[in-house]
Amino acid sequence: MKLSRGNAEFHSVQTENVLQFGEGVFLRGFVDWQIQKMNEKGYFNGSVVAVNPRRTGNAPKLNEQDGLFTVSLQGLQHGEIVKTSSVVSCVQRGVHPYKQYDEYIKIAENENLRFVISNTTEAGIAFREEDKLEDQPQESFPGKVAAFLYHRYQFFEGDETKGLIFLPCELLDQNGEKLKALLLRYAEKWDLEKEFSTWIQCANTFCSTLVDRIVPGYSEEEAGRIQEEEGYKDRLLVVAEPFYQWVIEAPSFVREEFPAEKAMLNVKFVDDITPYALQKVRILNGLHTAMMPIAYLAGCNTVREAICSPHIGIFIRALAYDEIIPILSVSKEEASAFAEAVLERFQNPFIRHDLLSISLNSLTKFKARNLPTLREYVKKYRKVPKLLSFSLGAFFVFYKGKRGEENIPLSDQEELIELFQSLWEKSNSEKGIHHLVSTALSLEEHWGEDLSKIPGLANAVESAILQIEEAGMENALKKLFHLSTT
Ligand SMILES: NC(=O)c1ccc[n+]([C@@H]2O[C@H](COP(=O)([O-])OP(=O)(O)OC[C@H]3O[C@@H](n4cnc5c(N)ncnc54)[C@H](O)[C@@H]3O)[C@@H](O)[C@H]2O)c1
Ligand SMILES: O=P(O)(O)OC[C@@H](O)[C@@H](O)[C@H](O)[C@H](O)CO
Incomplete structure (x- = not known):
């Protein structure tokens, strides 16, 4: 049996509030798993659209499974053996910006969009001279984000309330600041109006975050067990250790808007990461x-x-x-x-x-x-x-x-x-x-x-x-x- 939502309703594109650059095992087994927990506890209504940051990626596979995948946690926690698995359903769809550019850039026009989460490895937060504003899309991740934000800025005519909260997961020191600096560099290189650079800085919030969970990803053995015991096939199964921690350096309003602490997740909001x-x-x-x-x-x-x-x-x-x-x-x-x-x-x-x-x-x-x-x-x-x-x-x-x-x-x-x-x-x-x-x-x-x-x-x-x-x-x-x- 295929993993699917059956007749259950999908959130509409307009209610998507989290844009996720990356669809790899880590984001699925860490961020999406936590959004799912916040949703289940009733503190959040997270609805994620996941975008491939590169030409290859899992966006099409996500769609084949209606955005659903299983996270299996396995390991020792406080001396006890933990072996649990649950289906994560907060990802609504995957979008391939190289094949579905119009659908991808349209996400920038969604007024409910609020969070941008990313994991593009340390190599992903880098400047690429060749990227141009007209590219559909730019090759680099920061190039894509700069053009995406410019589209949003123009679409909402510089409305300060349409800024986004960035929660990058790349394991780089001060990842939020680094991403912001690259966006500003693209704005300058592409000769965009000064007001856009001001909007990037004033309307958007770039948190620096530190992630911790060992997420090895797919396991044939666990996929086989799930197929046998639960009766469905999951090509996007993620196996992870039970331990996790997310430390986020952010202003206090982010703590309110992203209610991970309320949901008793192991997320720490700090002043200095x-x-x-x-x-x-x-x-x-x-x-x-x-x-x-x-x-x-x-x-x-x-x-x-x-x-x-x-x-x-x-x-x-x-x-x-x-x-x-x-x-x-x-x-x-x-x-x-x-x-x-x-x-x-x-x-x-x-x-x-x-x-x-x-x-x-x-x-x-x-x-x-x-x-x-x-x-x-x-x-x-x-x-x-x-x-x-x-x-x-x-x-x-x-x-x-x-x-x-x-x-x-x-x-x-x-x-x-x-x-x-x-x-x-x-x-x-x-x-x-x-x-x-x-x-x-x-x-x-x-x-x-x-x-x-x-x-x-x-x-x-x-x-x-x-x-x-x-x-x-x-x-x-x-x-x-x-x-x-x-
Ligand atoms: N898997 C873990 O245990 C774990 C735990 C903590 C942090 N991380 C972080 O995750 C990264 C690896 O991700 P994963 O484990 O999900 O593996 P993965 O291979 O499943 O996913 C990697 C993702 O990074 C993207 N990517 C790779 N190089 C890129 C580039 N140059 N530009 C843009 N995007 C790029 C890929 O397209 C893919 O979406 C690590 O570098 C680290 O920063 C992983
Ligand atoms: O994910 P990578 O490839 O950047 O690095 C491999 C591991 O060091 C990493 O994934 C750790 O398991 C993880 O950072 C634990 O929180």
């Missing part, structure tokens, strides 16, 4: 990102396999306690408690979190999640952190695209993948690896600085690569921790 973001992104995401190439090249496929494997387990714990926590400007007790909880969440026996899903755009993630730790460590201790340097070396090996005879399906910006492919083709000697490391570290346009200028980093990365290439990942790790090698 910085300490929450710092702790979560550097510890949880920093560990995920940094260990991914190491664990994958060592033969692991999931986070649980990685944390349970002796040497990678040691690496992850040591990275948290020796290199990340010591330079965090939050209380050591709190950071250690958070780290312990995270290490336990990584061991969740009920969910399969694939390392390859974490590998999406991971060179950009290393920059956002690990580079600040590396930089601050060097500043504080006047030496390079050995575990993060090792991880960077493992990344460069990962981007060779091979695990033994297997090809690694790399998913990152094409230019980065191509660059590494061509560097590796020329790197069959120590000299070649030396060239690869210095070229990769000097990619200022990617890292935002020339990393080859950090004293000792190129040497540490190069020696990690040579170790991994010559002795294999397990032995390289043992050597790193001065354990006897095989």
